[in-house]
Amino acid sequence: MAKRIDVSGLTAFYGSHKAIEDISMTVEPRSVTAFIGPSGCGKSTFLRTLNRMHEVTPGGRVEGKVMLDDESLYGPGVDPVAVRRTIGMVFQRPNPFPTMSIYDNVAAGLRLNGKYRKAQLDEVVEKSLRGANLWNEVKDRLNKPGSGLSGGQQQRLCIARAIAVEPQVLLMDEPCSALDPISTIAIEDLIGELKEQYTIVIVTHNMQQAARVSDRTAFFNLAAIGQPGKLIEIDDTERIFSNPSVQATEDYISGRFG
Amino acid sequence: MSHAVMDQRPQDAVGPRPATLRQARLPRWAPLGIALGSAALAIATGVLADLQSRAQWGLIAALLFVATTFALTTAVEGVRQAKDRLATSLVWVCFLAAVVPLASLVWETVARGAEMFDLYFLTHSMSGLRDLQPGGGVYHSLIGTLQQVGLATLIAAPLGLLTAVYLVEYGKGKLAKAVTFFVDVMTGIPSIVAGLFVLSFWIILLDFGYSGWAGAMALAILMMPIVVRSTEEMLKLVPNELREASLALGVPKWRTILKVVLPTSIGGITTGVMLAVARIAGETAPIMLLVFGASSINNNPFEGPQDSLPYFIWTQFKAGNQYAYDRAWAAALVLIALVMLLNLLARGIARWKAPKAGH
Amino acid sequence: MDMTKTVAPPPQAELPPEAPKGSSGTKGSATHRGDRIFSGLTKGSGITLLVIMAAIAAFLTWRSINALSVNEGNFFTTFDWNANADPPVFGIAVLAFGTVVSSVIAMALAVPVAVGIALFISHYAPRKLASPLAYVIDLLAAVPSIVYGLWGALFLVPHLSGLYFWLDDYFGWTGVFAYDGGAARSLFTVGIVLAIMILPIVTNVSREVFLQVPRMHEEAALALGATRWEVIRMSVLPFGRSGVISASMLGLGRALGETMAVATVLSPSFLINPSLLNPGGGTFAQNIAAGFNEAGDIGRDALIASGLVLFVITLVVNGGARMIIARRKEYSGANA
Numbered sequence: 001m002a003k004r005i006d007v008s009g010l011t012a013f014y015g016s017h018k019a020i021e022d023i024s025m026t027v028e029p030r031s032v033t034a035f036i037g038p039s040g041c042g043k044s045t046f047l048r049t050l051n052r053m054h055e056v057t058p059g060g061r062v063e064g065k066v067m068l069d070d071e072s073l074y075g076p077g078v079d080p081v082a083v084r085r086t087i088g089m090v091f092q093r094p095n096p097f098p099t100m101s102i103y104d105n106v107a108a109g110l111r112l113n114g115k116y117r118k119a120q121l122d123e124v125v126e127k128s129l130r131g132a133n134l135w136n137e138v139k140d141r142l143n144k145p146g147s148g149l150s151g152g153q154q155q156r157l158c159i160a161r162a163i164a165v166e167p168q169v170l171l172m173d174e175p176c177s178a179l180d181p182i183s184t185i186a187i188e189d190l191i192g193e194l195k196e197q198y199t200i201v202i203v204t205h206n207m208q209q210a211a212r213v214s215d216r217t218a219f220f221n222l223a224a225i226g227q228p229g230k231l232i233e234i235d236d237t238e239r240i241f242s243n244p245s246v247q248a249t250e251d252y253i254s255g256r257f258g
Numbered sequence: 259m260s261h262a263v264m265d266q267r268p269q270d271a272v273g274p275r276p277a278t279l280r281q282a283r284l285p286r287w288a289p290l291g292i293a294l295g296s297a298a299l300a301i302a303t304g305v306l307a308d309l310q311s312r313a314q315w316g317l318i319a320a321l322l323f324v325a326t327t328f329a330l331t332t333a334v335e336g337v338r339q340a341k342d343r344l345a346t347s348l349v350w351v352c353f354l355a356a357v358v359p360l361a362s363l364v365w366e367t368v369a370r371g372a373e374m375f376d377l378y379f380l381t382h383s384m385s386g387l388r389d390l391q392p393g394g395g396v397y398h399s400l401i402g403t404l405q406q407v408g409l410a411t412l413i414a415a416p417l418g419l420l421t422a423v424y425l426v427e428y429g430k431g432k433l434a435k436a437v438t439f440f441v442d443v444m445t446g447i448p449s450i451v452a453g454l455f456v457l458s459f460w461i462i463l464l465d466f467g468y469s470g471w472a473g474a475m476a477l478a479i480l481m482m483p484i485v486v487r488s489t490e491e492m493l494k495l496v497p498n499e500l501r502e503a504s505l506a507l508g509v510p511k512w513r514t515i516l517k518v519v520l521p522t523s524i525g526g527i528t529t530g531v532m533l534a535v536a537r538i539a540g541e542t543a544p545i546m547l548l549v550f551g552a553s554s555i556n557n558n559p560f561e562g563p564q565d566s567l568p569y570f571i572w573t574q575f576k577a578g579n580q581y582a583y584d585r586a587w588a589a590a591l592v593l594i595a596l597v598m599l600l601n602l603l604a605r606g607i608a609r610w611k612a613p614k615a616g617h
Numbered sequence: 618m619d620m621t622k623t624v625a626p627p628p629q630a631e632l633p634p635e636a637p638k639g640s641s642g643t644k645g646s647a648t649h650r651g652d653r654i655f656s657g658l659t660k661g662s663g664i665t666l667l668v669i670m671a672a673i674a675a676f677l678t679w680r681s682i683n684a685l686s687v688n689e690g691n692f693f694t695t696f697d698w699n700a701n702a703d704p705p706v707f708g709i710a711v712l713a714f715g716t717v718v719s720s721v722i723a724m725a726l727a728v729p730v731a732v733g734i735a736l737f738i739s740h741y742a743p744r745k746l747a748s749p750l751a752y753v754i755d756l757l758a759a760v761p762s763i764v765y766g767l768w769g770a771l772f773l774v775p776h777l778s779g780l781y782f783w784l785d786d787y788f789g790w791t792g793v794f795a796y797d798g799g800a801a802r803s804l805f806t807v808g809i810v811l812a813i814m815i816l817p818i819v820t821n822v823s824r825e826v827f828l829q830v831p832r833m834h835e836e837a838a839l840a841l842g843a844t845r846w847e848v849i850r851m852s853v854l855p856f857g858r859s860g861v862i863s864a865s866m867l868g869l870g871r872a873l874g875e876t877m878a879v880a881t882v883l884s885p886s887f888l889i890n891p892s893l894l895n896p897g898g899g900t901f902a903q904n905i906a907a908g909f910n911e912a913g914d915i916g917r918d919a920l921i922a923s924g925l926v927l928f929v930i931t932l933v934v935n936g937g938a939r940m941i942i943a944r945r946k947e948y949s950g951a952n953a
Binding site for chain 3 (some may be wrong): 338454
């Protein structure tokens with residue numbers, strides 16, 4: 001169920017401001033790809049172009065090509081709604097629907113897509129919550145509001161919600177930045193398990209995290225404030241962290257800036 | 259384990275994962291085309307069936323548009339898209355349905371009011387004129403409105419402001435809770451009830467006569483909760499760091515409030531007071547019960563009946579002849595202009611005095 | 618009040634280096650006296666407000682008892698208002714009916730449309746159109762009710778006959794929509810005018826709530842592959858529900874107590890007319906406005922008694938709205 005993403009010559013704008021410029025890369029299926037780089041380098045913007053979330057920001061606009069296996073995300077006749085259904089997303093701050101119960105949160109995506117019998121929904125909800133390592137903690141209070149969980153549990157609930165619709169790709173935008181260290185470890189373990197089934201792209205501020213969870217790492221940078229962000233290099237994580245081919249990457253990783 | 263679930267899915271249910279990202283779409287011109295088609299069909303129906311009211315034509319067109327869009331979208335794009343488009347068209351219909359009467363209200367007032375509106379109208383009273391005669395003006399009503407509203411503001415603004423300060427800076431416990439609750443309740447008091455209260459207290463019990471002052475008291479009751487509410491909001495916006503900085507310098511709390519908190523939020527407070535003034539300037543019912551109305555100038559709000567702009571509109575409307583209607587429309591135009599002026603001014607102040615960083 | 622007051626207690630006079638001007642050795646007691654006077658003043662204002670509310674209830678009750686003690690009819694069930702006659706006979710049945718019916722019509726027409734416009738401004742309209750539109754609707758909320766009444770009576774009433782004949786053709790058999798072709802100065806017209814009148818205020822409050830929906834909640838729905846309408850249904854409406862309820866209650870309060878817009882439009886009578894399209898009926902506020910000038914002492918007190926009922930109704934509606942909002946707040950996650 002995992003697919004490859006091929007990006008070529010992608011540029012994204014906010015109004016007339018160019019946020020990222022001319023990015024090309026390949027994201028391998030059933031692997032974790034991490035995006036690192038200093039603040040403002042456009043890594044989150046780039047992530048949001050991969051499921052067409054960038055264009056919901058007022059003034060957001062994209063040029064270039066993104067292929068999901070052999071289908072173009074930005075091709076004519078492509079429905080952004082279908083794209084987002086195929087490519088799931090987890091956000092920086094956990095955002096369960098506040099008025100819905102834990103159960104309804106997980107079932108929300110499925111309910112959008114058609115009618116299901118209660119037994120089927122039950123099964124998917126349990127499977128997704130198990131997949132997100134949350135089932136044992138919430139199985140006795142599925143009908144309580146999702147906003148009553150701790151931050152880390154809420155984030156895992158959001159992951160469960162995203163995987164319930166069985167996406168091809170899972171995008172994660174700094175999923176641990178609002179969480180405490182113990183919750184972070186839980187999420188990182190979960191990412192390790194999820195990559196057996198999904199293509200995962202994760203944006204992170206935390207280089208140790210990138211080193212821990214990812215198979216490949218992409219380093220983004222910008223020449224100066226106000227300049228568009230660019231992809232500096234993408235390579236196997238081990239190589240990036242031990243022997244990067246660009247000096248800027250090494251400077252960033254060794255903490256000389258950023 | 260995922261396959262087990264997949265297999266149980268009913269055939270007609272749409273799977274979560276579409277086979278393709280592509281989606282059959284109606285062409286971009288479809289909404290416009292359907293709208294034009296519906297309008298044409300509605301007009302044809304209206305003419306053929308001899309429907310008199312334009313409202314019916316509009317209704318038919320709207321219904322046709324919504325139904326056709328829904329049917330076509332369901333056929334081409336699927337039920338979810340159809341619901342989305344249905345919601346979009348309903349929202350547009352709501353918008354149009356509301357714009358028509360509101361635009362008509364403004365247009366009628368301006369167009370009919372302009373016929374009689376001039377400097378003469380503003381500077382003359384109705385003294386010596388019968389309702390059936392043409393001419394006359396609103397000078398006496400304008401004086402009355404300004405005095406009554408002014409007096410009401412003199413009562414309500416300080417009381418409202420101090421109450422808001424109490425709620426935000428001092429209020430704790432049951433009393434503050436009670437005040438908050440009753441401010442809310444007071445906001446909902448119908449203006450005529452406020453009028454009846456002053457009537458029974460000032461005119462029946464204390465046996466004073468009708469006067470602008472009596473009306474001003476009722477207006478003040480209506481104005482006070484609005485001032486409390488808006489001032490409260492503004493005071494809450496003042497960052498606590500400012501208060502703490504001042505207190506840490508040894509400035510007593512009451513001086514901190516007077517010298518730091520209130521000056522910081524004065525723009526917003528002024529805006530709130532002016533919006534409240536605009537609200538009560540158009541009140542008619544209390545004036546009817548307490549000020550009684552007059553056709554000539556009375557410059558003393560504390561003695562004898564006065565007139566007011568909204569009350570003038572009411573008396574002219576009741577007179578029921580064309581000259582009186584003309585005067586009513588012109589007075590309505592003056593009243594709307596006054597209220598709008600207050601509103602624009604208030605918003606101007608809000609923008610001008612908006613707290614800036616580092617201010 | 619959910620604001621957190623972290624204002625430190627006033628520090629004792631320890632002569633800080635930058636003591637404010639005017640402070641002297643006796644600052645400690647002066648500070649306390651100033652604080653006591655000022656806080657007393659603000660507290661007094663708050664108490665004044667409570668006293669006014671109590672006085673309104675007390676005075677209205679006092680006059681009402683005066684009128685009710687001589688009333689020969691049943692105040693709640695009599696279909697008549699002869700308060701100036703001897704003996705006086707009056708009851709509020711017709712007024713209560715007219716007030717409730719016209720307000721219900723107004724709410725039924727205005728609330729869905731207002732929610733629609735609020736969504737239009739917050740989520741559908743092109744951005745260049747949205748903010749001027751919001752501004753204009755804000756201004757329209759300030760148009761005095763007498764102007765709505767004037768427009769309703771002189772412009773809208775003549776234009777409604779066609780619609781009413783049409784309603785009569787198709788729904789006349791129900792009785793409720795029977796129309797005999799007179800001037801359309803009926804409770805239904807009153808409802809329409811009230812609806813138009815409360816539309817801006819309900820729209821404004823709803824719009825503000827819809828705009829406050831956190832972006833992350835909308836993005837949560839979008840990222841699941843929701844259409845725009847599904848985003849609104851999943852994120853915007855649940856978040857905004859309590860706001861829409863409070864906006865509606867605000868509008869209802871206005872509609873219930875509105876005097877001039879009703880007095881200008883309605884052709885009143887002391888009958889409960891089964892047809893809403895034909896003239897007749899009355900409302901509390903309209904009846905006070907219409908009867909006040911001719912009222913004698915008992916007549917005036919009788920009107921005050923009806924005003925007391927209106928006061929209690931608006932009190933209940935407002936108090937109810939507050940309670941609904943307070944209870945919803947716990948679930949809506951508005952503070953989360």
